[in-house]
Amino acid sequence: MKKLINAPEDVVREALEGMQAAHADRLRICFDPFYVVRKDATAKGKVALVSGGGSGHEPMHGGFVGYGMLDAACPGHVFTSPTPDQMYEAGKAANGGAGVLQIVKNYTGDVMNFDMAADMLRDEGIAVESVLTDDDVAVEDSLYTAGRRGVGLTVLMEKLLGAAAEKGMDLAGLKALGDRIRASGRSMGMALTPCTVPHLGKPSFELAENEMEVGIGIHGEPGRHRVPIAKADEVAAMLMEPVLSDLPFKAGESIILFVNGMGGTPLIELYIVYRKAAEIAAKHGLTVSRSLVGSYITSLEMAGTSVTALRCDDTLLGLWDAPVNTPALRWGV
Amino acid sequence: MSAFSLSQALAWIKAAAQSIDANAAHLSELDAAIGDGDHGANMARGMAAVTKKIDSAPPADLAALFKSVGMTLLSSVGGASGPLYGGFFLELGKQSAGKTELDAAGLAAVLGAGLGDIRRRGKAEPGDKTMVDALIPAIDALAAASDLAQGTAKAAETARAAATATAPMLARKGRASYLGERSIGHQDPGANSVALLFAALAQACA
Structure with a gap:
């Protein structure tokens, strides 16, 4: 294992210490229990957005804490859901009196831990709603699984709901908007290489030089299909076609197209994928109104990409364009 | 031994901690x-x-x-195992309130309530390739026994066999479910940690 770390057991804490040092102007980090919160307290009457998940997906979620996005984020151990006490303390710290909206990726552990935290916050008289993301079309048989995984759409969800909360939307409105976004976006990912969880010290699965894994999640877990390696254009088609046919997206619709890097793929390759993904969208009669290209929801050093398409209208485009000022996403400020 | 009291419970938890620590790498590999x-x-x-x-x-x-064990697991484990094992021990705490001694049937009833909490939270059915597949037969074995030492020994043996028997199952809950057919042939890690827990229980009640 070749990693820029000091000791596997210190990875999460030391990364948070680094974040605190780098972004002291806008973030406050609590170390017992771990959570990241906006330094400027949530405005009175603004709903607090709280998310969280295992570490190893940086910049998600801590890098999205700030004006126009999240109010707090709870980092778990690498690829492990955070615990209810973290979510409870983060919710209390972020609450501005208008309630807490939890943004939860659909994984068994995340859902159970956030549920427990929501109960604990409600016991304190704080109103809590939760929005789930489950946009991964690679999970084909959601009847006999834990359901579809929350992946790339989570980034767009946090940006859009963050903008709506900043504009003063109430808890019920945000919950409804979140559910609409959940129903309007789909994603799929692939990997060229596995990744190594620091405390395990070896790759989570093996891939030969001439193989790739299609339908990958974001936790180093194997995907659905292992196939011979293909060129970028073919990979873009392998991901885009299932994404577009699943919702389905219809000719004439407008989308936000997000090409994400898994952590170990350079931007130059992501743009090659985006080039073809946008071409495929156009071929389906879709208008790509906005785009995002970069590594925003990662799986440690895994090489690979995912594509996310979100059907949008003028309301969502307005929220997308609204100012955002976080360590990882910043425009309009 | 005829009764399960605080000293056996403490011995159980300590033996379980040692056993989980000694088998951590194996559980992670599974x-x-x-x-x-x-x-x-x-x-x-x-x-x-x-x-x-x-x-x-x-x-x-x-x-x-049991309340202390549950709260500590809840705030330190994370993932799905944290709420599942944490909720299990919190339920054991509720069920043993006011009791100083449990016989085999009483202990089985308390553990059965813990299993109920796991099933409510995780919504797993028997055969879904989860910890439930080891818990059900192990608790049944204990419930059928009249002697605590023999019952817990039988429960440990049953849990071990049940964990091994999860290998041919198709996972329908948790992250393993995303693998579909590819989950077949591997033992469920949660069922294996349950087996370690029951082996520790038998050791404490021997």
Whole structure:
């Protein structure tokens, strides 16, 4: 294992210490229990957005804490859901009196831990709603699984709901908007290489030089299909076609197209994928109104990409364009 | 031995912590095959926190012990195992409130309530390739026994066999479910940590 770390057991804490040092102007980090919160307290009457998940997906979620996005984020151990006490303390710290909206990726552990935290916050008289993301079309048989995984759409969800909360939307409105976004976006990912969880010290699965894994999640877990390696254009088609046919997206619709890097793929390759993904969208009669290209929801050093398409209208485009000022996403400020 | 009291419960938890620690790498390897490879590390971290907690604040009775174990696991394990095992022990705490001794049937009833909490939370059915597949037959074996030592020994043996028997099952819950057919042939890591827990219980009641 070749990693820029000091000791596997210190990875999460030391990364948070680094974040605190780098972004002291806008973030406050609590170390017992771990959570990241906006330094400027949530405005009175603004709903607090709280998310969280295992570490190893940086910049998600801590890098999205700030004006126009999240109010707090709870980092778990690498690829492990955070615990209810973290979510409870983060919710209390972020609450501005208008309630807490939890943004939860659909994984068994995340859902159970956030549920427990929501109960604990409600016991304190704080109103809590939760929005789930489950946009991964690679999970084909959601009847006999834990359901579809929350992946790339989570980034767009946090940006859009963050903008709506900043504009003063109430808890019920945000919950409804979140559910609409959940129903309007789909994603799929692939990997060229596995990744190594620091405390395990070896790759989570093996891939030969001439193989790739299609339908990958974001936790180093194997995907659905292992196939011979293909060129970028073919990979873009392998991901885009299932994404577009699943919702389905219809000719004439407008989308936000997000090409994400898994952590170990350079931007130059992501743009090659985006080039073809946008071409495929156009071929389906879709208008790509906005785009995002970069590594925003990662799986440690895994090489690979995912594509996310979100059907949008003028309301969502307005929220997308609204100012955002976080360590990882910043425009309009 | 005829009764399960605070001293057996403490011995159980300490033996379980040692056993989970000793088998952490094995549990993580099982998890790496069909999940994300952290079950052993997460459980070992949780049980180490439990040991530290009960050493620093010795519980006065069964209910206090199980509540302390549950709360500590809840805040230290994470993932799905945290709420599942945490909720299990919190339920054991509720069920043993006011009791100082449990016979085999009483212990089986308390454990059965814990299993109920796991099933409510995780919504797993028998055969879904989860910890439930080891818990059900193990608790049934204990419930059928009249003697605590024999019953817990039988439960441990049953849990071990049941964990092994999860290998041919198709996973329908948790991250392993995303693998579909590829989950077949691997033992469920959660069922294996259950087997370690029951082996520790038998050791404490021998």
